[in-house]
Amino acid sequence: MKKNRGMLVVVSGPAGVGKGTICRALLAQSADIEYSVSVTTRNCRPGETEGKEYYFRTKEEFQNMIKNQEFLEWAEFCGNYYGTPKFHVERALDENKTVLLEIDIQGAKQVKELYPDGVFIFIVPPSLKELSERLHGRGTETEDIIQQRLAKAVQELNEIKNYNYIVENDYIEAAVEKIKCIITAEKCSVRRYLFDVKEE
Ligand code: 5GP
Numbered sequence: 489m490k491k492n493r494g495m496l497v498v499v500s501g502p503a504g505v506g507k508g509t510i511c512r513a514l515l516a517q518s519a520d521i522e523y524s525v526s527v528t529t530r531n532c533r534p535g536e537t538e539g540k541e542y543y544f545r546t547k548e549e550f551q552n553m554i555k556n557q558e559f560l561e562w563a564e565f566c567g568n569y570y571g572t573p574k575f576h577v578e579r580a581l582d583e584n585k586t587v588l589l590e591i592d593i594q595g596a597k598q599v600k601e602l603y604p605d606g607v608f609i610f611i612v613p614p615s616l617k618e619l620s621e622r623l624h625g626r627g628t629e630t631e632d633i634i635q636q637r638l639a640k641a642v643q644e645l646n647e648i649k650n651y652n653y654i655v656e657n658d659y660i661e662a663a664v665e666k667i668k669c670i671i672t673a674e675k676c677s678v679r680r681y682l683f684d685v686k687e688e
Contacts, residue, residue: 494581495680496603497521497671498589500596501611502641503566504623506657508541510611511590513664521671522580524589527553530568533628543573561591561598566636570595586671593647600650607674609667610651614658616641 501507515523527543529550538544545553550569553559560578562571572589580587589599596608613619619641623634648654653670657663674680 494583494585494587495671495674496577496581496587496589496599496606497667498591498596498599498606498608499611499667500591500593500609500644500651501657502613502619502644503637504619504626504641505611505613506622506660506663507590507611509660510655510657510663510667511588513660514667515588517664518586518668518671521586521588522576524572524577524580524587526570526572526589526591527559528568528570530570560602561595563592563594563598565592565594566633566640572599586675593644593650597650605680607653607670608651609653609655609670610648611663612645612648612654612656613641614656 499507499511511523515521525539525541525543527545527550529545529547530542532538532542532544536542547569550562550571553571553573554562558573558575559571560574562569564570570592572591572595577587577589589595591599599606600608613622616638620634620638623629623637629637655663655666655670
């Protein structure tokens with residue numbers, strides 16, 4: 489990472505684990521963190537707003553963005569496309585900001601290749617039973633989609649080894665506090681300073 493370049497923080501974890509809630513709380517408490525709003529082809533859920541949670545686009549529009557190389561990474565997740573627009577992330581890093589990406593494990597893998605010194609955090613549920621209860625309780629997906637998302641969650645738990653940190657989401661506030669501590673510790677890490685020294 490170049491001197492005075494910001495820090496990329498990637499948060500992943502199974503659908504329904506509470507990543508969205510954790511990230512929203514983290515952003516509300518941290519004025520110095522910028523959220524990278526993704527583009528998706530999935531339908532807008534009640535309560536979501538264009539440009540806030542996502543940019544909602546058609547498959548055709550998404551494919552055009554892929555063609556124009558507008559994404560840092562993109563992935564297909566349970567029948568929909570999701571992608572991180574390149575422009576925003578690169579600008580924020582150039583401005584020495586901390587950028588938060590909430591993306592799935594396929595996207596995180598691609599980002600790790602581009603930004604190996606990013607901070608990769610995996611959120612885990614206290615148990616799979618609890619995850620299933622949360623997905624059903626949310627009431628935003630059909631049973632078929634919930635089953636697909638649960639199967640995907642089991643697959644995803646095997647990928648934890650590619651991450652730097654695990655945060656268990658038993659209580660939202662405790663999970664947010666842990667992420668804030670991780671970010672602070674990373675900003676102070678010798679590894680990060682040594683990267684800078686080498687490049688001078
Ligand atoms: P949801 O439909 O529940 O909002 O998100 C489904 C999954 O897509 C979640 O695991 C979420 O982290 C992931 N996701 C959201 N935005 C992106 C993105 O830009 N890229 C990738 N690869 N995954 C994303």
